[in-house]
Amino acid sequence: MSTVEDKIAALGLKLPEVVPPLATYQPAVRSGAYVFTSGQLPMVDGAVPVTGKVGAEVSAERAKELAVTSVLNALAAVKSVVGDLDRIVRxxxxxxxxxxTPDFTGQPGVVNGASELIGEVLGEKGAHARSAVGVAVLPLDAPVEIEIQVEVRG
Incomplete structure (x- = not known):
């Protein structure tokens, strides 16, 4: 197990298996020193555990937890391409x-779930640029979708 995976485990979390694509795309692709993930939903055991809109059916706190699940799925996609998360440079x-909902403006707080986990398990390597965007609907009526771009060595 990699050091990154040890840190994930120390938080009481687990790196899941790669979520199979829901359509015609790859979960992650490598181009040179970079790995780009497709958008990752908060899939657990093949399903989205909570559906609906943040600000209506889903609380901001629950959506932040779902962002953690989504970024774990993104890390699993990166691992599927490079073999070891310790190869992440940044x-x-x-x-x-x-x-x-149209009146919900807390998207940055929701996406903090992903950013905070990345920071906890990667330290300085996890410092990143970010966008947090509100949308009308996501695939499978998921409340959150996360994609990451990482630089890797070797």
Whole structure:
């Protein structure tokens, strides 16, 4: 197990298996020193555990937890391409999409779930640029979707 995975385990979390694509795409692709993930939903055992809009059916706190699940799925996608998360040199960018009601403006707080986990398990390597975007709807009526871009060595 990698040091990054040890840190994930120390938080009481587990790196999941890669979520199979829901359509025609790859969970992650490598181009040179960079790995780009597709958007990752908060899938657990093949399903989205909570559906709906943040600000209506889903609380901001629950959505923040779902962002953690989504970024774990993104890390699993990165691992599937590079074999070991300890090869991450830095997280370059996180993009978070939050399906929310028109009056909900807390998207950055929701996406903090992903950013905070990345910071905890990668330290300085996890310092990243970020976008947090509110959208009308996401696939499978998921409340959150996260994609990451990382630089890797070797």
């Amino acid at each position: 997280v370059v960018k996180i993009v978070g999409f939050v399906a929310s």
